[in-house]
Amino acid sequence: MLEVIYQDQYLVAINKPHGLLVHRSSIAADVQEFALQLVRDQIGKTVYPVHRLDRKTSGVLVFALNSRVAAKLKVIFEDPSTQKTYIAIVRGYFPDVIELDYPLTSDRGKTQEAITHFKTLKRSELPVPFGKFNTSRYSLIEAYPKTGRMHQIRKHLNHLRHPIIGDRPHGCNKQNRLFKERWHMTTMLLHARQLELVHPVTKEPLVLKAAPFEVFTCMQEVLELSN
DSSP states (O other): OOEEEEEOSSEEEEEEOTTOBSSOOGGGTTOOOBHHHHHHHHHTSOOEEOSOOOTTOEEEEEEESSHHHHHHHHHHHHSTTOEEEEEEEEESOOOSEEEEEOOEEOTTSOEEOOEEEEEEEEEEEESOOBTTBSSEEEEEEEEEESSOOTTHHHHHHHHTTOOBTTOTTTSOHHHHHHHHHHHOOOSOOEEEEEEEEEOTTTOOEEEEEOOOOHHHHHHHHHTTOOO
């Protein structure tokens, strides 16, 4: 059973588990289960996707319950007032606050504007040797994407040289290997924690929150990043 965090007669929001595709994709032809069909079967209603989360990203995912609401929600998601908040665990000591305006090139070769605001929540330094260093440093951060490019947060953090732990192919292979060997952890530590938007029908402000998954909270404790 998927965790439903909000539902009314117009839309439904779930806490998507990491590893689950939103809908059928040619890049994962062997996958048999998708969030769209699971939500449809669970609530017994046709659902319409209005935004996306990467397969490896968990957190708030919204579906409309009819095509008219879906069209309205797609417009709302493009509005600057709609605020998405992600949390991630990254390599190194991240800056207190930084906004990155760095264009990204899509798989089709199109370069697009991409802006993400970041804020550090907590940092830690562990007595775990890594490379030429005697310790390992990590940060728990928040990310607020101002644009919606594919893998935007992942690519921006890699550009800043603070890749997300567990990210492939935009992360650090050596760090990912360390986590797999030392803690048996292979999950990407990126979670869509909160979504603030205007309700497409009632026009009331809507704040949707999704608690991090077990692996994420476990690694927060291991890395001394619980906040």
